Amino acid sequence: MPLPLVSFMEEVTIDIRTYEPTPYGEKTMELTFERVITYLIPYLLKGVFITVSVSFFALFFGAIGGLLLALIRVYRGKVSRFIMIIISSVFRALPQTVLLLLLYFVIAGSINISAYWAGTLSLSIISCVYQMEIFRSSIESIDGGQMMAARAIGMSNMKAIRVIILPQALRRALPAWANEAAGVIKGSSLVYIIGVVEVMRLAQYEIARSREPFAVYFSVALIYFVIVYLTNLALRRVEKKLRIPDIS
Amino acid sequence: MSREILRLENIHKCYGSTEVLKGIDLSVHESEVVVLLGPSGTGKSTLLRCINMLTVPDKGHVWVNGKDLTDPKININHAREHMGMVFQEFNLFAHLSAIDNVAVGLVKVQGMKKSAALERAKFELEKVGLSDKADLYPGQLSGGQKQRVAIARALAMSPDVMLFDEPTSALDPELIGEVLEVMQKLAQDGMTMVCVTHEMHFAKKVANRAIFMEGGVIVEEGSPAEFFDQPKTDRARQFLGKFDSQFE
Numbered sequence: 001m002p003l004p005l006v007s008f009m010e011e012v013t014i015d016i017r018t019y020e021p022t023p024y025g026e027k028t029m030e031l032t033f034e035r036v037i038t039y040l041i042p043y044l045l046k047g048v049f050i051t052v053s054v055s056f057f058a059l060f061f062g063a064i065g066g067l068l069l070a071l072i073r074v075y076r077g078k079v080s081r082f083i084m085i086i087i088s089s090v091f092r093a094l095p096q097t098v099l100l101l102l103l104y105f106v107i108a109g110s111i112n113i114s115a116y117w118a119g120t121l122s123l124s125i126i127s128c129v130y131q132m133e134i135f136r137s138s139i140e141s142i143d144g145g146q147m148m149a150a151r152a153i154g155m156s157n158m159k160a161i162r163v164i165i166l167p168q169a170l171r172r173a174l175p176a177w178a179n180e181a182a183g184v185i186k187g188s189s190l191v192y193i194i195g196v197v198e199v200m201r202l203a204q205y206e207i208a209r210s211r212e213p214f215a216v217y218f219s220v221a222l223i224y225f226v227i228v229y230l231t232n233l234a235l236r237r238v239e240k241k242l243r244i245p246d247i248s
Numbered sequence: 249m250s251r252e253i254l255r256l257e258n259i260h261k262c263y264g265s266t267e268v269l270k271g272i273d274l275s276v277h278e279s280e281v282v283v284l285l286g287p288s289g290t291g292k293s294t295l296l297r298c299i300n301m302l303t304v305p306d307k308g309h310v311w312v313n314g315k316d317l318t319d320p321k322i323n324i325n326h327a328r329e330h331m332g333m334v335f336q337e338f339n340l341f342a343h344l345s346a347i348d349n350v351a352v353g354l355v356k357v358q359g360m361k362k363s364a365a366l367e368r369a370k371f372e373l374e375k376v377g378l379s380d381k382a383d384l385y386p387g388q389l390s391g392g393q394k395q396r397v398a399i400a401r402a403l404a405m406s407p408d409v410m411l412f413d414e415p416t417s418a419l420d421p422e423l424i425g426e427v428l429e430v431m432q433k434l435a436q437d438g439m440t441m442v443c444v445t446h447e448m449h450f451a452k453k454v455a456n457r458a459i460f461m462e463g464g465v466i467v468e469e470g471s472p473a474e475f476f477d478q479p480k481t482d483r484a485r486q487f488l489g490k491f492d493s494q495f496e
Contacts, residue, residue, distance in 0.1 A: 151302060151407055246388055
């Protein structure tokens with residue numbers, strides 16, 4: 001049993017009345033470890049699968065799209081570079097919530113798909129732009145001599161990109177990509193505004209029912225922390241495993 | 249005279265408004281070792297890159313083994329397979345071990361089976377005296393070792409001609425010898441070579457022909473004995489004067 005945590009939690013039991021009168025009469029809202037563990041987290045976990053799968057698909061589609069756009073931007077001449085730069089600067093200048101709603105209305109208005117897929121697709125498109133930037137900078141960071149040497153032994157441009165440039169560029173992209181993965185997982189909490197029942201949506205339900213916003217949000221925070229932490233841990237493992245040996 | 253491997257005809261190349269090559273003619277026969285000498289910025293490296301079309305000349309023709317590489321219909325990747333190139337900055341593929349650097353062209357370009365390619369790569373590494381470093385990555389090798397792996401990588405493709413672009417200029421003085429030794433052995437084994445170099449000692453000892461370039465044209469051309477001991481032009485005399493220390 002993780003006793004220190006339990007005793008810590010009991011010590012900081014919060015009596016909301018002491019710093020803010022509740023609008024709902026005399027009910028005392030207590031944040032206890034027991035309530036978080038035995039009720040709130042199990043309840044919210046029902047939404048975790050949705051949160052995780054939305055994030056996974058958004059990252060996956062975003063990676064495919066982002067890599068493609070990055071390759072087009074780097075290797076396909078001035079016009080496509082210009083177009084990509086415009087798309088990228090517009091997307092990155094807008095708040096995720098605004099973008100998500102705009103994309104949602106465009107997608108939901110043009111094809112008939114569920115809120116789940118509309119949300120996932122919107123997140124994918126947003127992430128795609130960010131991932132394009134990640135992949136672009138990592139591709140551009142590879143020394144030009146690598147391409148030259150690959151061409152010199154007879155590789156075509158495409159083959160050189162596939163066999164020589166990308167294996168190096170993707171390794172270099174990993175730390176920034178892990179950051180983006182964390183961003184997407186956290187950003188997936190926004191799809192509740194278009195009605196996808198994931199962790200945040202369940203949290204809203206629970207708050208409406210119990211009027212315990214702090215306890216609920218605290219549980220939500222715990223859940224996100226664990227998901228993001230585990231994801232980063234896994235990606236760091238991958239990074240370590242793929243590291244190119246050098247003298248150090 | 250033996251078979252002509254390489255013929256350049258009236259090669260011109262401009263970068264912006266600077267004319268780097270102003271009409272170069274050159275013919276190289278089988279087993280010949282030609283050194284390109286001259287001050288920095290006179291187009292030697294550009295000329296070398298025109299030979300395998302890493303730099304496309306604005307005007308003129310490049311014939312290798314009777315094929316006109318400037319013909320737009322030619323498959324340039326296929327043509328490059330048979331020309332080895334060694335760069336000043338080594339340009340080893342950073343994510344591949346020494347042996348994979350040598351084998352990658354055999355597998356990905358020539359379509360050889362992986363096991364056969366590794367066998368061949370081992371043999372080439374042995375030739376440059378690095379069989380014990382086969383599993384090390386470029387980041388774990390010294391400059392001289394990297395350059396020898398780069399030579400092995402080019403040799404593995406069974407080239408008709410080897411192009412060396414200042415192969416020892418990025419090396420610490422004490423590492424130059426091991427690379428020159430490998431190159432000298434190659435020359436003795438009958439490899440056709442075109443070398444841009446500032447190693448006058450090597451040039452004098454190994455070359456069959458010395459070509460002195462300045463300002464984008466060939467100023468003087470002759471056997472090393474003639475060129476180094478009785479240069480005909482003032483420019484060549486001045487240039488060679490700067491290397492007196494190398495001959496002491």
